[in-house]
Amino acid sequence: MYRRSWRSYVLRRNLVVVLFVSFVLVGALIGKLKLGEAADLAILLGWIGVYLAAGWWLTDWKCPRCGKVFGHRLWTQRCISCDLGKDEVEAVGRGK
Numbered sequence: 075m076y077r078r079s080w081r082s083y084v085l086r087r088n089l090v091v092v093l094f095v096s097f098v099l100v101g102a103l104i105g106k107l108k109l110g111e112a113a114d115l116a117i118l119l120g121w122i123g124v125y126l127a128a129g130w131w132l133t134d135w136k137c138p139r140c141g142k143v144f145g146h147r148l149w150t151q152r153c154i155s156c157d158l159g160k161d162e163v164e165a166v167g168r169g170k
């Protein structure tokens with residue numbers, strides 16, 4: 075249970091990181107393509123929407139012990155409901 079939960083968390087966190095990195099790349103690409111202001115803005119707004127959705131998905135991660143939302147912030151280290159630490163989930167999730 076903890077292991078599956080941790081894998082799910084890592085997947086979500088990596089997605090947010092990948093999106094953040096590619097946001098910089100897309101920004102550089104937009105600057106080179108010179109599609110015009112309207113197209114630039116549309117791509118940027120679309121990207122921000124995708125990024126916010128991924129961020130929301132990450133904060134929607136459920137605590138493996140109490141089954142409630144772990145925390146409303148990406149950097150929450152302990153469950154807001156049962157005080158389970160993220161490092162404890164990680165330790166079990168990695169098979170220690």
Ligand SMILES: [Zn+2]
Binds near residue numbers: 154156
């Ligand atoms: Zn909890």
